[in-house]
Structures are given as C-alpha cells and as structure tokens.
Amino acid sequence: MKTISENRSFGGTQGVYSHDSSATGTEMTFGLFLPAEAQDGPVPVLWFLSGLTCTHANAMEKAGAQSWAADHGIAVIFPDTSPRGEDVPDDDAYDLGQGAGFYIDATQEPWSKNFKMWTYIADELPALVGEKFPLDMGSQSITGHSMGGHGALTLAMALPGRFRSVSAFAPICNPTNSDWGRKQFAAYWGDEDNWGPHDATLLMQGNGFDGPVLIDTGTDDQFGDLLGTAALASAMVERRQEGHLRMQKGYDHSYYFISSFMEDHIIFHAEALYK
C-alpha cells in the first residue's frame, strides 16, 4: 500500500492511498478520513460509494463529510468506482466501463478480467483497511450516491450483519428496470438470466435490511426518472422496512444536494454505529 497524500482535516487526517488489487488486477486508489479519536484506538467506519464518472476524490472533496464525521469520531472510506488504466477496457459512454463499475463482478468479455468491484468492495478493501488502519470493523455502516447508492443498498442487503445502517443520496433503486442498470448488466453479465440479485428493489422485496434505512432524493433530480425510487418506496412499505424516504424539494442530483443532507446522514449512521 502506498500513501499518496495525507492532510490534516477537522482535527483528523484525510488520506489517499493506493494498492495493488488482486480483485481487479489493477492499482486501486481510495480516500480515508480518520478522525482524531483514531489516535487512541479503533473507530467506527462509514463507507461512501460514489456515482457514475466519479473517482475516490469527488465525494472526498465535495460532500463535506469530514466535518460531521469528525464531530462523531467516525472514519469515512471513499473507494474508487471502477478499475482504471490504459490496459483496462473502457467505453466511450460515460456510463459504462471506467468510472462505471456498478459494484458488481463482471462475467463477460472484455470486462470480466478487471471489473470485479463487488469482490473489491465487499472483500478485498475491507480486509486491507481493517489491517492497516485503526478501524473497528465490527461497527460499519454504508452510504452512497446514485450508482453508489445502488452499491450501498445492495451491499447492505446482500451481506446481512455486515452493516448496522444504510443510507443513500438519490440512489439507483431498480437497475433491472432502468437504462441505468440494464445497459451495464447486459454488458457485464450478458443474458438477463445471468443477472444476479443486485437490485435494491428486488432485495427489498426479499429479505430487506436488518436495520434502519435513510434515503434522500431531490424533487428536481434531473435523473429522477432513471432512479426507480417509486418501486423501492413501495417495496419498503410492503416489507415494513424500518426506514425514512425523503423527497427533498428543489434539490437536484449534484454534490450541492449531497452536502446539504450529509450531516443528517452522518447523525443517522452515528446512532447505529454507537449502539
């Protein structure tokens, strides 16, 4: 693991690190905010999974999470959204290939060699950061934005017991029924019969999540029709899922929206992480 940078931030440290990933076969970069409390021992962990086109840096720089994470003594991990590099397959479209890993393990050529973001986020990166940093891996929660909201929700529901709470900002909620999902699943997995249960609405219709859920989506989200929020809302109620769904008036899909409600999300997770 290499240290790219470390900056003092809200009494703690915002670091950026890279490492050779066996899951993706590439060098992967991630951001990690450690609050001051980490000097004295392991701290709870919040994962932030980013959306299409983002690297580890976007949320780290624009979501404003460090301020409130410091208040509550919580570490925040900002992974990248896909493998990257000249040797890694890509597509001219912004929503396929590099920057668009969708938090799944591809099985189809040319993607299958590198695009193993599920394994990377679910297995490899937690093992690495749990070993290298003072993190309490028994107290983890997860959030994300858009494609990263899809990742957060599907990871939380598919790995029961791993995360104490899950939230999302304008998540892709029903990818098997959206152009943000069908295109990528077809490319990465091929025939629809091979699509795994990586759809938050379908998972919610199944076992749901054993903990609290918080979802914020703007009423003026320019991508609102691609998100499938109504299907997830219905599934949450039908399953009697503990959770809050908030339609925030006038907000769009940007980091201006995310940062406006980041404090609410950190407080929400802090309550679960310190239970």
Added chain:
Amino acid sequence: MKTISENRSFGGTQGVYSHDSSATGTEMTFGLFLPAEAQDGPVPVLWFLSGLTCTHANAMEKAGAQSWAADHGIAVIFPDTSPRGEDVPDDDAYDLGQGAGFYIDATQEPWSKNFKMWTYIADELPALVGEKFPLDMGSQSITGHSMGGHGALTLAMALPGRFRSVSAFAPICNPTNSDWGRKQFAAYWGDEDNWGPHDATLLMQGNGFDGPVLIDTGTDDQFGDLLGTAALASAMVERRQEGHLRMQKGYDHSYYFISSFMEDHIIFHAEALYK
C-alpha cells in the same frame, strides 16, 4: 356555541365546546387548545382529525399535542369523527356509522341526512372557530390519525391554498382499494361510479399537495395491510411530491405511537405555519 369545559394546559387553555351543526343536523362537540399567545392576538391553527371509533376527546387526551403546540404558540382543533345521537343512524360494526364518518358527505339513505363530515370540517367548523376564537385562519395546517389521516390528506389536496402543510400518523392512504374505505364508500355513496376523489393516492397521482408532507407509519401496525401506504409512497415519488415518509420500527397503530412522534409533527407544521 356552548362551553363544555375549559382547563389550563401548558400555559394556555384546553377547551371543549359544542354547537348545533347545520351540516350534520346534530349537536357537534370539538376540542380546542389555545396557547398563551392567543391572549395577545390570533395564532396559527393545526387541525387534528381522529380515527375510527374516536370522539374529539381521544387525541385531546392521549396525543400529547398541547405541550409542543404551546412551545410553538399554535392552536390545535380536535373535531369529532361523525355526527352522534339516538336519532342518528348507526351500524353494529365499529367501522361504519357513528364514529366512522370518513370525512365525506354521504348521499345514500340512511346516512345522507346527518353524515356530512366533509362539509362540516371543510366549511362549517372553520367558519365557526374563526369567528369565535383568536385564530389566524390564514395560517392553517392539518394532521390526523388513520381515518383522520385520510381526512387530513384528502382535505389538504382537495382544498389547495387552505393548508400550508399536511402530516398524518398511520393514515388510510388508498381507501378505494381497501376494506377500510370500500365498505364505507359503498354505504355512504352507493355505486362505485359515485365515489368522489376522496382517496389520497388518487389525489397524489393528480395534483398532489402544494407544500410539505410528513407521514409516519409503524412497521408493526396491526392494521398496516388496510392502509395502502405503499400505493401512496409510490405516488408521492412519481409525482416528485415534497415530503417525508417514515416507517417507524416497532410502532403499532395506537396513541403510544402517535404521541411518540407528535413533537416531530408539531415542529414540522410550525415551520410551515410561521413561514
């Protein structure tokens, strides 16, 4: 109008009053909490519509609203849920007739003579209380429980401009598709073709509400399957309605649930009432 009782409560006054209603042709009773600020001039108004089997008294005695209404200088009106009396038609079932007005105007015999709760709540009672008490009728919001949540949501959407905010506790959300609704609409209105648009989900699919919406429902609500919450949740998202839908873990349909979240609802309405 007759004064039944007046008690000092949180620095203000909890009154109970009765009057002869032209809408229902009966004597109607209501509760009104006036905060201390009402001594100095008109105060904003929150309506609380109650559920099946309730009188004006249940919420007045068990919802705990006075404490937080006093904090924010807001009056709260607690109407009855139906006309009452020996000469008023009734049914052996708890969910039809007296105590089950459903906030609609009946057109079918034997109900049509007295069961005019829409006209009573939408027209007659506001005119009366606006004349008799120091209320700012230009600053009104509305909430309710179960059948009263249905009433609150349908009044708010059917009377644009009247209410600044609407909330509900475990509301009946889709009565045209539930045994809590179809039975009563059939009795009061007859053939389904005559059913007016008194269904929150159908109204939400139409124009929705021009202001914020807050809905709380318990995950352990013993009547959850009768409420139709999923249909309204989906309609809210599809319409991009400003609003929060919260599924509250472990709570049921009782006043223990209502009182637990009453402070949140009063604060929510106060923000709209003082805008």
